[in-house]
Amino acid sequence: MSSHTVYLRPRYAETDQMGVIYHANYLIWMEMGRTEWCKARGFNYKDMEKEGVLLAVVEANCRYLFPARYDDHIAVVTTMPEASRRMVRFEYEIRNADTEKVLSTGFTRHIFCNSSMQPASLPERYHALFEIAPRG
Amino acid sequence: MSSHTVYLRPRYAETDQMGVIYHANYLIWMEMGRTEWCKARGFNYKDMEKEGVLLAVVEANCRYLFPARYDDHIAVVTTMPEASRRMVRFEYEIRNADTEKVLSTGFTRHIFCNSSMQPASLPERYHALFEIAPRG
Amino acid sequence: MSSHTVYLRPRYAETDQMGVIYHANYLIWMEMGRTEWCKARGFNYKDMEKEGVLLAVVEANCRYLFPARYDDHIAVVTTMPEASRRMVRFEYEIRNADTEKVLSTGFTRHIFCNSSMQPASLPERYHALFEIAPRG
Amino acid sequence: MSSHTVYLRPRYAETDQMGVIYHANYLIWMEMGRTEWCKARGFNYKDMEKEGVLLAVVEANCRYLFPARYDDHIAVVTTMPEASRRMVRFEYEIRNADTEKVLSTGFTRHIFCNSSMQPASLPERYHALFEIAPRG
Numbered sequence: 001m002s003s004h005t006v007y008l009r010p011r012y013a014e015t016d017q018m019g020v021i022y023h024a025n026y027l028i029w030m031e032m033g034r035t036e037w038c039k040a041r042g043f044n045y046k047d048m049e050k051e052g053v054l055l056a057v058v059e060a061n062c063r064y065l066f067p068a069r070y071d072d073h074i075a076v077v078t079t080m081p082e083a084s085r086r087m088v089r090f091e092y093e094i095r096n097a098d099t100e101k102v103l104s105t106g107f108t109r110h111i112f113c114n115s116s117m118q119p120a121s122l123p124e125r126y127h128a129l130f131e132i133a134p135r136g
Numbered sequence: 137m138s139s140h141t142v143y144l145r146p147r148y149a150e151t152d153q154m155g156v157i158y159h160a161n162y163l164i165w166m167e168m169g170r171t172e173w174c175k176a177r178g179f180n181y182k183d184m185e186k187e188g189v190l191l192a193v194v195e196a197n198c199r200y201l202f203p204a205r206y207d208d209h210i211a212v213v214t215t216m217p218e219a220s221r222r223m224v225r226f227e228y229e230i231r232n233a234d235t236e237k238v239l240s241t242g243f244t245r246h247i248f249c250n251s252s253m254q255p256a257s258l259p260e261r262y263h264a265l266f267e268i269a270p271r272g
Numbered sequence: 273m274s275s276h277t278v279y280l281r282p283r284y285a286e287t288d289q290m291g292v293i294y295h296a297n298y299l300i301w302m303e304m305g306r307t308e309w310c311k312a313r314g315f316n317y318k319d320m321e322k323e324g325v326l327l328a329v330v331e332a333n334c335r336y337l338f339p340a341r342y343d344d345h346i347a348v349v350t351t352m353p354e355a356s357r358r359m360v361r362f363e364y365e366i367r368n369a370d371t372e373k374v375l376s377t378g379f380t381r382h383i384f385c386n387s388s389m390q391p392a393s394l395p396e397r398y399h400a401l402f403e404i405a406p407r408g
Numbered sequence: 409m410s411s412h413t414v415y416l417r418p419r420y421a422e423t424d425q426m427g428v429i430y431h432a433n434y435l436i437w438m439e440m441g442r443t444e445w446c447k448a449r450g451f452n453y454k455d456m457e458k459e460g461v462l463l464a465v466v467e468a469n470c471r472y473l474f475p476a477r478y479d480d481h482i483a484v485v486t487t488m489p490e491a492s493r494r495m496v497r498f499e500y501e502i503r504n505a506d507t508e509k510v511l512s513t514g515f516t517r518h519i520f521c522n523s524s525m526q527p528a529s530l531p532e533r534y535h536a537l538f539e540i541a542p543r544g
Contacts (some may be wrong), residue, residue, distance in 0.1 A: 008439075009389055009443070011436055011439060011440060011443075012289070012294070012439050012443070013288065013294050013296060013436045013439060015289040016284055016285065016287045016288065016289070016290070017284070017287040017290075017292075017342060018190060018253065018289075019253075019258045019289045020253070020289075022164065022284070022285050023193040023196055024160045024161070024163035024164050024167075024196075024285060025160070027159065027160035027163065028160050028419055031160075031419060031420050031421060032414055032419060035417070035419075035420070035479060044479065045479075046478055046479045056154070056200075057159040057200055058199065058200050059197070059199045059200065059262060060159055060160075060196075060197070060198050060200075061195070061196070061197045061198075062195065062197075062469045063194065064193055064194050064195065064196075064197050066194075067253065070289060071443060071452065071453070071454045091408065107368045108503075111144065111264070117154065117155075117156070117203065119344045145304075147300055147307075148303050148307070148424055148425070149300045149303060149424065149429070149430050149432060151424045151425040152420055152421065152423045152424065152425070153420070153423040153424070153425065153426075153427045153428075153478060154425075155425045156425075158420070158421050159388060160421060164283060164285040167284050167285060168281075168283060169282060171281070171283075171284070171343060180343065182342055182343045186364060206318055206319045206425060207307060207316065207317070222289070265391070288466070289461060290525065291525075292525070295435065295465040295468060296432045296433070296435035296436050296439075296468075299431065299432035299435065300432050303432075304470070305509050322480045326426060327430075328426070328471075328472075328474055329431040330471065331470065331471045331472065332431055332432075332468075332469070332470050332472075333468070333469045333470075334467065334468050335466065336465055336466050336467065336471075337466075339525070354544070358511070389426065389427075389428070390477070
């Protein structure tokens with residue numbers, strides 16, 4: 001199972017008055033993880049969308065263990081434990097890249113849609129990229 | 137179990153290039169639901185925080201059934217099915233307020249913290265507000 | 273010159289670690305002001321966009337006098353001092369609605385575009401709404 | 409006048425239903441520009457804030473020439489044309505880093521504050537970093 005790591009610095013805009021990163025922003029970091037996971041696999045999600053294949057989020061989950069703070073050195077590790085013609089699941093580990101401490105874990109589930117946002121089977125040319133085995 | 141409903145209009149800023157509301161924003165709407173749930177129960181979360189009692193998010197989950205769109209009429213229904221001296225769980229149903237269609241469901245779990253962000257037992261004066269039964 | 277006021281409660285998500293509302297959010301509140309200004313004038317910006325008339329921002333400015341805070345009672349007063357077939361300018365005053373203190377002032381300038389994001393003259397049926405005088 | 413460039417990839421979360429980056433996000437990119445400008449000058453804004461010196465935004469301005477899009481290669485060029493013991497002004501040029509096209513220009517003005525958010529003179533140990541000449 002291929003994993004990919006993207007690094008980022010939390011923005012001041014992402015902090016809240018508790019002095020930590022507001023929790024909803026972790027879902028955006030997961031999106032960055034997916035975007036870069038796609039590139040590491042050899043394609044751009046941007047191009048896939050232009051070809052009419054959309055990844056619509058159907059579930060998102062995040063557990064918060066330790067807070068991230070402004071300008072920390074953050075690593076988002078993305079894996080894709082599950083994919084079929086219909087859906088795909090990504091998992092994420094968000095770490096402090098300096099201390100290796102796991103700050104948060106989460107997953108997102110997606111269905112493939114066409115450009116009208118209707119569920120659609122993933123075209124065959126993308127199967128290898130999502131590690132979907134050819135039909136027997 | 138008391139529920140509370142808050143109404144909102146999705147902002148243009150909250151849309152994405154799929155033409156729908158970006159999924160992370162639902163977590164922010166849930167936060168609005170909690171804030172207004174507290175008011176409906178007779179206290180302001182703002183004041184509670186000033187008194188050194190913080191609600192730190194330890195898990196957030198959202199399932200997306202149908203997309204919300206810019207300037208839709210949205211209802212966020214918040215309930216609190218579970219609370220103890222240590223933690224509280226909120227559940228949410230996000231509906232299109234015109235059609236009553238459920239667009240998304242979710243929950244958040246929180247622990248009570250002191251102003252140094254350390255886990256702390258909820259002070260007794262707040263127990264009734266969170267429907268925590270007095271010790272026998 | 274018609275003005276319109278919209279009321280809002282700053283979200284926890286909008287705060288930053290200074291304990292105040294992060295400055296970029298004021299531009300989003302201005303967007304809410306424009307949306308409601310349109311409604312008060314008798315049309316929905318949402319519908320205008322569906323008909324292929326877009327308002328693209330070409331400049332935004334905001335002066336910050338006093339900070340807004342989480343759950344304050346905020347009023348955004350929107351006026352439209354200038355409009356032509358090509359462009360429109362909105363001005364905003366953001367006040368604490370309880371104290372009437374002016375927290376911030378700003379403006380945005382926009383050009384009308386077609387659905388391909390190309391500059392385009394505002395169709396005549398919208399002229400009255402934007403208080404554009406008929407050609408002599 | 410020292411300039412500093414930071415590179416970024418616009419996030420899907422930052423797009424809107426026009427298919428471009430929502431305009432308020434440019435102010436957040438300017439914040440990233442300032443943060444990295446400070447590092448290039450040899451200090452962390454994060455540490456300055458811990459020492460009780462805050463940079464509060466008193467004005468922000470942005471002109472939008474061409475839209476940025478999801479996953480573009482963006483460069484934010486930051487300069488600081490003006491600084492005194494009381495205030496500082498930053499200027500920004502946001503470019504498509506592949507084409508060198510200038511997408512947007514802007515500035516922010518700030519005052520130095522103490523940790524209670526009250527205006528305060530910049531401590532002398534920071535003068536050189538902000539290129540403030542010693543008193544004659």
